[in-house]
Amino acid sequence: MTEDPGLDLTISRIIKAPRPIVWEAWTDPGQMEEWWCPKPWRAEVRAFDLRPGGAFDTLMHGPDGEENPNPGSFLEVVPMERIVFTTALTEGWRPAAPWLSMTAIVTMKDHGDGTGYSAVVKHADRETRDRHEELGFYDGWNANIEQLAAIVEKRA
Amino acid sequence: MVIRMDNYQPVLNDVFHALADPTRRAVLRQLNRGPASITELAKPFDMALPSFMKHIAVLEHSDLIRSRKKGRVRTCTLKPRKLARAERWLAEQRVLWEGRTDRLAQYAESRASKEAKP
Numbered sequence: 001m002t003e004d005p006g007l008d009l010t011i012s013r014i015i016k017a018p019r020p021i022v023w024e025a026w027t028d029p030g031q032m033e034e035w036w037c038p039k040p041w042r043a044e045v046r047a048f049d050l051r052p053g054g055a056f057d058t059l060m061h062g063p064d065g066e067e068n069p070n071p072g073s074f075l076e077v078v079p080m081e082r083i084v085f086t087t088a089l090t091e092g093w094r095p096a097a098p099w100l101s102m103t104a105i106v107t108m109k110d111h112g113d114g115t116g117y118s119a120v121v122k123h124a125d126r127e128t129r130d131r132h133e134e135l136g137f138y139d140g141w142n143a144n145i146e147q148l149a150a151i152v153e154k155r156a
Numbered sequence: 157m158v159i160r161m162d163n164y165q166p167v168l169n170d171v172f173h174a175l176a177d178p179t180r181r182a183v184l185r186q187l188n189r190g191p192a193s194i195t196e197l198a199k200p201f202d203m204a205l206p207s208f209m210k211h212i213a214v215l216e217h218s219d220l221i222r223s224r225k226k227g228r229v230r231t232c233t234l235k236p237r238k239l240a241r242a243e244r245w246l247a248e249q250r251v252l253w254e255g256r257t258d259r260l261a262q263y264a265e266s267r268a269s270k271e272a273k274p
Contacts, residue, residue: 011253015261017268025264035259066177121253
């Protein structure tokens with residue numbers, strides 16, 4: 001798996017809990033809503049069909065009634081080990097053009113203290129430019145606004 | 157990329173919040189073309205003025221725009237410095253995912269300790 005330091009993130013933690021508990025926290029929508037977004041935002045898991053090509057959609061509710069949907073799909077599911085999902089494809093592999101195109105690879109491994117957890121988040125490089133052109137923007141500040149907007153709309 | 161998370165997070169939370177709303181994003185896009193009065197900014201929206209003013213207040217509070225009143229006209233201007241600072245979108249994605257992972261860890265660890273002590 002190739003990582004591009006300008007486009008990809010790797011986040012790793014040792015979670016002091018057995019792997020089945022971490023897996024369940026990730027794969028039970030009710031539990032995911034507890035941790036998926038930062039307060040005062042609230043996550044609503046609208047679709048969670050945990051199989052390749054299955055829909056995954058979290059709606060973020062903001063404190064002022066903002067709503068940010070994040071439709072995507074799962075690409076790979078290995079129980080207790082690995083979940084890969086993307087916003088570049090929605091349910092049934094339908095191509096999408098989200099604000100922030102990304103693929104996340106989540107892995108869980110046994111560790112002496114519990115679970116070795118990591119998330120690798122990959123981003124496309126063309127999206128900023130493409131978004132820029134599509135919206136007809138003509139100077140650099142817009143890119144910043146769109147990138148920030150993308151982050152919020154994507155929420156991850 | 158080294159980020160002082162403790163300093164960075166509050167700024168980003170404000171900016172995220174400000175940009176989370178389509179009306180506020182549209183206002184920023186409009187201001188990107190140049191300063192504009194509240195009346196001009198509000199025109200495209202089917203919204204009562206007090207509601208629109210709340211959006212302007214959020215943008216001002218997050219330091220993305222400033223407004224000045226001259227006579228009866230209040231004019232808004234984009235504050236580019238704040239946006240430049242927030243430009244590091246990848247850094248912001250990192251903040252988001254670090255936070256998310258911390259919350260997952262906390263949640264799973266609290267469940268694990270509950271199971272250990274029934």
